[in-house]
Amino acid sequence: MWNGIKEFLTGKSSREVAKGRLHLVLAHDRTGLDGARLHEMRQEIAAVIAKYVPIDADMVEIQIETRSRETQLTVSSPIQPRNA
């Protein structure tokens, strides 16, 4: 019950925060990619998408997340309206 009240007042419990941080950190660790390589990959993916649909290259996001021992890479990018 205390748990519930505390989470209601302060948002997430430190346990939940730790879990979330671990999912992200482990996902990155498991890919073996450093920040520079990841940046490079993001730029290349953005360039490929931009060849086909109009996008803002700065809005392309790469998310790496892990559940159990499966690691998932997700690329998301808003597409600009045509004739914009």
Added chain:
Amino acid sequence: MGRAIVITSGKGGVGKTTVTANLGTALAQLGHSAVLVDADIGLRNLDVVMGLENRIVYHLVDAIRGKCSVQKALIKDRRMENLWMLPASQTDDKDSVSPEEMKSLIWELKHTHDFVLIDCPAGIEQGFKNAIAGADEAIVVATPEVSSIRDADRVVGLLAASDIPVRLIVNRISQALVKRGDMLSQSDVIEILALELLGTIPLDDQIVATTNKGIPAVLEGKSLAAKELLRIAKRISGLEVEDRVASGFFARIGRALGLSATPA
């Protein structure tokens, strides 16, 4: 032919040496012959945790260099039948032995003992590579903290690359903190690392006291941590051990009402 099990963690200070000392002692209590190998060359500590520091004559590097036989380098524990320790050298460094040399040393010990427990140094460099070289299986010790779990995950990946099966011990869990939402729970750790669990050792003041005295806690046997360590040893030796049921007043009421009483 015995089984060689490496106890590892990546991060230092999570309780590898204490777990090694207690599991070895508990396995000996269960009637198996066990030898504890300190693979932390240059920073040995298994000897002091076991309280055998005054009896060291030869060490692991001496045995590998042929300065003495492997059997002669072993220290027999006088408190327990069937329990031996092979101390590390304090004056050499990790590079003074190779994985191949470790492998043949462990191979020889497996011929004379049911269990060879290898206390791995922290890190993932040469000392780690030496410690896992002769191991048939691995136990990863992790405390419920972000840094420890991150390092454990790294080690699990390296062990998988070497085809060594891994099981998990979660060390120093405080159920009070878990309930308050301020500590990762046993199931959180299992979910994140996706490993088979051998057991969860509670945070226990008694461990500090027994370690001060150089007595493995399972020899005194009373503390919660010691009981869990004995259960883990039983599980390692292949005995069926039922899951611990939450004790205490509220857990009993919960069970009476048919609510789940399994610890989170």
